[in-house]
Amino acid sequence: MYELxxxxxxxxxxxxxxxxxxxxxxxxxxxxxLMPVLRARLAMPSRLVDLQRLPELAGIRLVEGGIExxxxxxxxxxxxxxxxxxVLPALADLAGGIGDPAIRHRGTIGGSIANNDPxxxxxxxxxxxxxxxxxxxxxxxxxxxxxxxxxxALEPGEIVTAVRFPACQRAAYIKFRNPASRFALVxxxxxxxxxxxxxxxxxxxxxxxxxxxxxxHLDGGGAMAAITEDxxxxxxxxxxxxxxxxxxxxxxxxxxxxxxxTLA
Amino acid sequence: MTGIxxxxxxxxxxVEVEDRTLLVHLLRDELRLTGAHVGCDTSQCGACTVHVDxxxxxxxxxxxxxxDGAEILxxxxxxNGRELHPMQxxxxxxxxxxxxxxxxxxxxxxIDIARRHPNPDAATVRAELEGNLCRCTGYHNIVKAVVxxxxxxGEPA
Ligand SMILES: Cc1cc2nc3c(=O)[nH]c(=O)nc-3n(C[C@H](O)[C@H](O)[C@H](O)COP(=O)(O)OP(=O)(O)OC[C@H]3O[C@@H](n4cnc5c(N)ncnc54)[C@H](O)[C@@H]3O)c2cc1C
Ligand code: FES
Ligand code: FES
Numbered sequence: 001m002y003e004l005x006x007x008x009x010x011x012x013x014x015x016x017x018x019x020x021x022x023x024x025x026x027x028x029x030x031x032x033x034l035m036p037v038l039r040a041r042l043a044m045p046s047r048l049v050d051l052q053r054l055p056e057l058a059g060i061r062l063v064e065g066g067i068e069x070x071x072x073x074x075x076x077x078x079x080x081x082x083x084x085x086x087v088l089p090a091l092a093d094l095a096g097g098i099g100d101p102a103i104r105h106r107g108t109i110g111g112s113i114a115n116n117d118p119x120x121x122x123x124x125x126x127x128x129x130x131x132x133x134x135x136x137x138x139x140x141x142x143x144x145x146x147x148x149x150x151x152x153a154l155e156p157g158e159i160v161t162a163v164r165f166p167a168c169q170r171a172a173y174i175k176f177r178n179p180a181s182r183f184a185l186v187x188x189x190x191x192x193x194x195x196x197x198x199x200x201x202x203x204x205x206x207x208x209x210x211x212x213x214x215x216x217h218l219d220g221g222g223a224m225a226a227i228t229e230d231x232x233x234x235x236x237x238x239x240x241x242x243x244x245x246x247x248x249x250x251x252x253x254x255x256x257x258x259x260x261x262t263l264a
Numbered sequence: 265m266t267g268i269x270x271x272x273x274x275x276x277x278x279v280e281v282e283d284r285t286l287l288v289h290l291l292r293d294e295l296r297l298t299g300a301h302v303g304c305d306t307s308q309c310g311a312c313t314v315h316v317d318x319x320x321x322x323x324x325x326x327x328x329x330x331x332d333g334a335e336i337l338x339x340x341x342x343x344n345g346r347e348l349h350p351m352q353x354x355x356x357x358x359x360x361x362x363x364x365x366x367x368x369x370x371x372x373x374x375i376d377i378a379r380r381h382p383n384p385d386a387a388t389v390r391a392e393l394e395g396n397l398c399r400c401t402g403y404h405n406i407v408k409a410v411v412x413x414x415x416x417x418g419e420p421a
Contacts, residue, residue, distance in 0.1 A: 006283040100395025
């Protein structure tokens with residue numbers, strides 16, 4: 001590991017000050033993305049500001065109409081939470097399928113969405129459910145928060161503090177897993193909200209997106225079984241050594257149908 | 265350099281570390297506990313698995329300074345003198361290892377699995393071992409060992 005400094009602030013105010021005063025400083029949450037990135041020297045911040053124990057980022061709370069999850073909540077905590085199981089079981093399932101047990105013991109929801117890996121699981125849940133992201137400065141709709149692969153609306157020094165989800169029993173996430181990396185080769189989060197169907201797809205390559213054509217088809221009374229990749233723009237997908245764009249495009253439609261069939 | 269205090273296998277250590285030191289390097293190079301291995305650069309192999317405050321984590325994916333105040337358990341802390349931990353004994357009986365490189369990480373993860381899933385079936389063990397790679401055994405005997413070891417951990421001592 002290259003030379004760097006580490007700070008463990010006691011409060012959000014102190015964390016924000018540490019990030020503001022040093023341009024080379026970067027937030028560290030569970031480290032399950034950032035540590036491998038640093039070891040590969042793909043990024044070289046001069047200081048890490050550890051958010052993991054900040055009280056302002058902790059906890060899972062039932063709120064009016066849904067649930068609020070602190071940014072420093074680990075994947076294992078979300079998977080095991082009785083509150084999440086009760087109001088949004090699909091999210092507990094999603095969190096329980098991220099990586100492996102050791103990754104889930106340390107990786108956090110805040111870190112996952114701030115990173116916005118184009119193959120990450122959580123962003124699809126936020127987008128499909130219309131979640132809101134609270135930061136140290138503002139509240140953003142998921143749609144505004146995710147701005148393309150590995151990119152978000154976060155400004156330098158801005159910290160995600162919590163994510164708020166609506167309660168939803170009719171939701172499901174299916175990950176077509178890349179067996180080597182454990183990330184999604186393609187993943188689909190589907191939800192039936194009072195406003196209609198919502199479908200978000202991750203793993204396409206350019207970042208998480210909504211499949212609006214399929215949403216409209218379902219909202220117009222179309223059959224689930226009639227959803228095919230013909231309604232899905234191939235331009236959302238890229239190919240790599242794990243699978244071609246056409247393969248991902250096809251799999252996306254298959255897993256969306258599968259996820260929808262679990263709601264029926 | 266930062267001064268940290270941590271308990272490793274029941275013993276308190278007060279050490280000075282560079283902020284950049286990974287937990288696995290503190291354990292191996294400073295404390296000379298070389299059971300946790302480094303098998304990759306990408307947080308994927310699990311050879312470095314230890315328990316931090318009772319939970320299995322990859323000690324290559326955490327800074328030593330992040331473990332300030334924590335309780336660490338490594339493979340060296342499992343046996344009671346010459347008496348093996350039931351999970352270690354199960355790995356021996358079921359031939360759960362060949363070269364042994366992955367074994368400390370496998371056993372630390374196996375104990376974590378047994379705590380969260382008392383009497384797990386083989387399918388659960390396979391899913392939970394997702395983050396621990398073995399280049400030798402083909403996993404069959406590891407899975408048998410974890411199932412047997414978990415069963416024995418559940419028996420009254
Ligand atoms: C082997 C392996 C398998 C994995 N499999 C999956 C998988 O199947 N699905 C999946 O979705 N993910 C997977 N991951 C990634 C994992 O979920 C990470 O935990 C997650 O992407 C990042 O969360 P973290 O808390 O570890 O963040 P960190 O690594 O600490 O940080 C990630 C980034 O977010 C920034 N950041 C962190 N917290 C905040 C905050 N509160 N506000 C602002 N910025 C912040 C950091 O500065 C950094 O840039 C895997 C990782 C590994 C190593
Ligand atoms: S050395 Fe830690 S996961 Fe491979
Ligand atoms: S026994 Fe050799 S790597 Fe597992």
